Amino acid sequence: MNRKGILTxxxxxxxxxxxxxxxxxxxxxxxxxxxxxxxxxxxxxxEQEGREYFFKTKAExxxxxxxxxxxxxxxxxxxxxxxxxxxxxxxxxxxxxxILEIEIQVAMKIKEKYPDALTLFIVPPTxxxxxxxxxxxxxxxxxxxxxRLKRAAEEAKGMSQYDYLIVNDDLDTCVREVHAVIQSEHLxxxxxxxxxxxxxxxxxxxxKGDK
Amino acid sequence: MNRKGILTxxxxxxxxxxxxxxxxxxxxxxxxxxxxxxxxxxxxxxEQEGREYFFKTKAExxxxxxxxxxxxxxxxxxxxxxxxxxxxxxxxxxxxxxILEIEIQVAMKIKEKYPDALTLFIVPPTxxxxxxxxxxxxxxxxxxxxxRLKRAAEEAKGMSQYDYLIVNDDLDTCVREVHAVIQSEHLxxxxxxxxxxxxxxxxxxxxKGDK
Numbered sequence: 001m002n003r004k005g006i007l008t009x010x011x012x013x014x015x016x017x018x019x020x021x022x023x024x025x026x027x028x029x030x031x032x033x034x035x036x037x038x039x040x041x042x043x044x045x046x047e048q049e050g051r052e053y054f055f056k057t058k059a060e061x062x063x064x065x066x067x068x069x070x071x072x073x074x075x076x077x078x079x080x081x082x083x084x085x086x087x088x089x090x091x092x093x094x095x096x097x098x099i100l101e102i103e104i105q106v107a108m109k110i111k112e113k114y115p116d117a118l119t120l121f122i123v124p125p126t127x128x129x130x131x132x133x134x135x136x137x138x139x140x141x142x143x144x145x146x147x148r149l150k151r152a153a154e155e156a157k158g159m160s161q162y163d164y165l166i167v168n169d170d171l172d173t174c175v176r177e178v179h180a181v182i183q184s185e186h187l188x189x190x191x192x193x194x195x196x197x198x199x200x201x202x203x204x205x206x207x208k209g210d211k
Numbered sequence: 212m213n214r215k216g217i218l219t220x221x222x223x224x225x226x227x228x229x230x231x232x233x234x235x236x237x238x239x240x241x242x243x244x245x246x247x248x249x250x251x252x253x254x255x256x257x258e259q260e261g262r263e264y265f266f267k268t269k270a271e272x273x274x275x276x277x278x279x280x281x282x283x284x285x286x287x288x289x290x291x292x293x294x295x296x297x298x299x300x301x302x303x304x305x306x307x308x309x310i311l312e313i314e315i316q317v318a319m320k321i322k323e324k325y326p327d328a329l330t331l332f333i334v335p336p337t338x339x340x341x342x343x344x345x346x347x348x349x350x351x352x353x354x355x356x357x358x359r360l361k362r363a364a365e366e367a368k369g370m371s372q373y374d375y376l377i378v379n380d381d382l383d384t385c386v387r388e389v390h391a392v393i394q395s396e397h398l399x400x401x402x403x404x405x406x407x408x409x410x411x412x413x414x415x416x417x418x419k420g421d422k
Contacts, residue, residue, distance in 0.1 A: 013414075121400075127413035149417035156414035159407060164398045177398060184395040187375045187388060189332075196370060202338030203224075203367035206360035 005033075005092035006191075007114050008182055009100050009107045012122030013152040015134045017168050021122060022101050024175045031183065033096040035071075035088055038064070041079040054084065071100075072109050097182050104158040111161070118185050120178060121162035125169045216244075216303035217402075218325050219393055220311050220318045220373075223333030224363040226345045228379050232333060233312050235386045242394065244302040246282075246311045249275070252290040265295065282311075283320050308393050315369040322372070329396050331389060332373035336380045 012018040026032050038054040040061050049055055056064070061080045064070060073082025083100060091098045100110065110117050124130040130152060134145045159165070164181050168174040189196065223229040237243050249265040251272050260266055267275070272291045275281060284293025294311060302309045311321065321328055335341040341363060345356045370376070375392050379385040400407065 123410060127410065127417065130414075131417070153414045153417040156411050159411065160400065162400055164395075165400050165403055165407060166398055177395070180391040181395040181398055184375075184388070184392040187377055187392055189371065189373055189376050192376055196376060199334060199338065200367050200370065203341075203364045206338065206342070206364040 003095045003186065004191075005094065005096045005098055006182060006185055007088065007092060007100070007110070007117040008097050009102060009110055009117055009119045010122065010178070011102060011104050011107050011119070011155075011162070012168075013124065013130055013155055014148050015130055015137075015152070016122045016124055017133075017171065017174075018101060018122045020171065021168065021175055021178060022099055024171065025099065025178055028175060029179055031097050031179075033091040033094075033098050035083050035091075035098050035100045037081055038070075038073075038084050039079060039081045041081075056080075071113070072102075072106050074106060104155050108158065108161060116191075118164075118182060119162040120164045120166055120181060121159050122166050122168050122174070122178075123159070125167050129169075214306045214397065215402075216305065216307045216309055217393060217396055218299065218303060218311070218321070218328040219308050220313060220321055220328055220330040221333065221389070222313060222315050222318050222330070222366075222373070223379075224335065224341055224366055225359050226341055226348075226363070227333045227335055228344075228382065228385075229312060229333045231382065232379065232386055232389060233310055235382065236310065236389055239386060240390055242308050242390075244305075244307040244309050246294050246299050246302075246309050248292055249281075249284075249295050250290060250292045252292075267291075282324070283313075283317050285317060315366050319369065319372060327402075329375075329393060330373040331375045331377055331392065332370050333379050333385070333389075334370070334376050336378050340380075 010018055010022060022034065026034055036050065036052075036054060038056050038061065040056055040058050043049070043053070043055055047053065058080070061073075061082070064082070064084070065073060069085050071083040071085050071088055073080060075081075083102075088098050102110070107119055111119060124133070131145075131149060134140065134148055140148070166174055166177050166181065185191065221229055221233060233245065237245055247261065247263075247265060249267050249272065251267055251269050254260070254264070254266055258264065269291070272284075272293070275293070275295070276284060280296050282294040282296050282299055284291060286292075294313075299309050311318075313321070318330055322330060335344070342356075342360060345351065345359055351359070377385055377388050377392065396402065
């Protein structure tokens with residue numbers, strides 16, 4: 001089988017731990033590359049060009065938009081954020097599964113443009129667990145927690161559009177499951193048409209009985 | 212997530228090693244039950260009732276047919292072979308993934324009747340490898356090998372109908388991949404509608420802000 005990388009979207013509720021999951025996935029396995037976004041916002045302390053973001057001027061970003069150089073992009077408040085196509089396609093052709101950790105609205109735009117993308121949604125075992133995790137952090141005010149829960153409730157409406165739901169109860173189990181789902185996807189018949197046709201042709205030669 | 216077993220069909224070319232793969236799968240993991248066929252043929256030496264087969268008289272078998280008690284059945288030469296429904300459904304409801312190791316023609320009949328069935332096809336890395344394995348056994352005459360290869364060539368035509376293609380190059384890798392594919396299937400959104408709806412409902416309560 002040939003191995004072209006799979007564009008993999010990972011979304012999940014705020015507070016569900018998807019950042020940690022993606023980090024572990026990249027640490028534990030060789031198969032992945034994390035897509036790095038471009039942004040026009042200024043770097044924050046400790047952020048490095050090409051690690052957290054590719055930092056662009058507004059003019060640079062808009063030139064990229066004009067050249068159709070983004071997998072997707074969006075504008076929040078004053079700033080642009082987007083996923084540069086070049087990096088994603090380079091990694092995919094190297095056989096890396098490229099992880100996009102993105103919001104649900106953006107995820108659906110990607111699925112439209114790349115129907116082959118694999119979409120995973122990380123969920124808590126129960127809504128109560130999500131609430132407790134947000135409260136348990138102890139860093140957020142009651143108001144912030146309430147607004148995050150409301151946002152999660154909004155996001156839940158899009159959950160049904162994802163290919164897989166993966167429960168983050170035990171972190172290591174969750175990371176193993178995410179890995180198993182993505183690697184199993186490579187074995188789908190529909191992703192191996194070329195290999196299958198070659199095999200079909202080779203096998204058909206046995207009917208001639210001269211091989 | 213609830214866990215209803217998945218009816219899993221494993222097919223593959225004669226000589227590809229699917230018997231060994233299924234045996235290892237059952238040895239290595241707790242998640243599986245192997246479906247045992249019923250047959251009207253006489254037990255061979257060493258065969259035990261309920262291990263290799265459930266042995267039935269022709270009259271018993273035909274009564275079962277009349278009662279729609281088979282997942283599938285077929286008649287080869289003088290004898291009936293079939294998969295009793297009761298055992299399969301009992302194991303599925305216990306949460307076991309039930310493995311049916313069956314021929315390609317039968318597999319497609321099952322997929323029609325049970326659209327939720329998961330179908331895997333085991334392939335050699337190349338046609339040449341399959342040929343060498345058959346020759347390498349050293350137990351078969353040239354004629355038998357030629358007829359098996361012809362049969363494999365016929366079977367290859369049905370390969371495209373399976374959900375997954377799994378290469379048996381290294382046995383342990385293959386068994387791990389079969390396991391990962393079946394277990395990942397449990398995480399499909401479409402197999403967890405009830406869980407998802409419960410979660411959606413629970414999350415929607417946060418919008419009320421009184422929880």
